[in-house]
Amino acid sequence: MFRKNIFILILNIAMLVWASLAQAYIGLCCAHCGGNMPLNLVGGGIPEPHEFRFKMSEMIMKMGPLRDGTEDILSTDLVGTPGQGKFPAVPRSMTQYMTMFGGAYSFTDDFAVMAMTNVTVNEMPMEILPAQGSNFTMTSAGLGDITLLAKSRLFSDDHLAPTKQFSVLYGLSLPTGSIERKFTNATPNGVNGILLPFKMQLGSGTVDPIVGVTYQSSRDPYWWGLNTQLEAHVYDNEQGYHRGQEFRYDFYAMKQVHDNWVLQAQLNGWVEGSFSREPFNGRVNGEGHTNKVAGNPFLSPLFDPQNYGGHKVALSLGFQYQPIPLHILELTATLPIYQDLEGPQLRDNWMMQLSYYVEIPTKRSRRYKGFNPPKELGF
Numbered sequence: 001m002f003r004k005n006i007f008i009l010i011l012n013i014a015m016l017v018w019a020s021l022a023q024a025y026i027g028l029c030c031a032h033c034g035g036n037m038p039l040n041l042v043g044g045g046i047p048e049p050h051e052f053r054f055k056m057s058e059m060i061m062k063m064g065p066l067r068d069g070t071e072d073i074l075s076t077d078l079v080g081t082p083g084q085g086k087f088p089a090v091p092r093s094m095t096q097y098m099t100m101f102g103g104a105y106s107f108t109d110d111f112a113v114m115a116m117t118n119v120t121v122n123e124m125p126m127e128i129l130p131a132q133g134s135n136f137t138m139t140s141a142g143l144g145d146i147t148l149l150a151k152s153r154l155f156s157d158d159h160l161a162p163t164k165q166f167s168v169l170y171g172l173s174l175p176t177g178s179i180e181r182k183f184t185n186a187t188p189n190g191v192n193g194i195l196l197p198f199k200m201q202l203g204s205g206t207v208d209p210i211v212g213v214t215y216q217s218s219r220d221p222y223w224w225g226l227n228t229q230l231e232a233h234v235y236d237n238e239q240g241y242h243r244g245q246e247f248r249y250d251f252y253a254m255k256q257v258h259d260n261w262v263l264q265a266q267l268n269g270w271v272e273g274s275f276s277r278e279p280f281n282g283r284v285n286g287e288g289h290t291n292k293v294a295g296n297p298f299l300s301p302l303f304d305p306q307n308y309g310g311h312k313v314a315l316s317l318g319f320q321y322q323p324i325p326l327h328i329l330e331l332t333a334t335l336p337i338y339q340d341l342e343g344p345q346l347r348d349n350w351m352m353q354l355s356y357y358v359e360i361p362t363k364r365s366r367r368y369k370g371f372n373p374p375k376e377l378g379f
Helices: 002-020
Strands: 051-069 071-073 089-091 094-108 111-128 136-143 146-156 164-174 208-219 222-231 246-258 261-272 310-321 327-361
Antiparallel strands (some): 051 327, 094 111, 208 222, 246 261, 310 327
16 A cells, blocks of 8 residues: 555546646657657666656565476475475565656757666465474565666657667676565564564665676657667675676567557576675575574575576567657566576566656756757657
């Protein structure tokens, strides 16, 4: 309910700001904006020069069951006394709720800057060895890392409405998300107060460079393209570890089926490495090990830095709808079609994302009503 209220509040603010500005010309189809690229892809599109754009997304992702390589594993098969491949605590599933906020401003036809962050809630039901305690749900919540990006268009066949364009994306992820979240409601003795496992933390703990390339093309009423992005983790955080390198690639195709409706399909890929090593609290203080002794077996596969990473491929289907000019609503559903994981770890199950996007022209924009439109627009 809290997330829903925030969503409604921000939409109302966006509407008021938009209404206070002169409306843009509707005759121009903005080839720089998010309308010609799925909104769930980071860095999609370049706004018209001297215009702001804001986006808010609500995502829910379900994970489970466990998988090692390409084979699923029942959590109950891994619960047992420590050693011999068994663990006192094993994850059964996971639900992640993420509210994402983003904004961008374009200085020219070829250069824009962007910023985004998120608030995340993680819920992971745990299967517990009866001798150790009862089943419980591990949780964490809070602000994630902040990402600052710039996007430069290096090539286009037309600066107003290109049918082919090539861009580069570059920037940094800043460590505003906590890597110190701890257990608070665990049922086994001696667990509350120790660090939560890696993916229950809210950030990387490091300043991470990001670079990507994007190719976009169109032929009315179709748009298609390729988006790639590498997030590098090149040094250790305060707990003495870093995340594995993360690379994603996205192929997409879109068709405008009505003045206000666009259908889309995507093939999404992720390649991620394992974590470099345990946190200081684990390898030195023994947190996450039986009897809190470093070197003893792990309490759960979640504490093993090698049980992360792999290659995932998913299919996404969705639509975009323009309720009023300069506003876009998008719904995207994602289902995995291939997962080869360094496990045992929870595999992806499904994901849904709802996004709302708004463009706000400033007085310097060529779409601002009150200035004559450029003659090259043809009206």
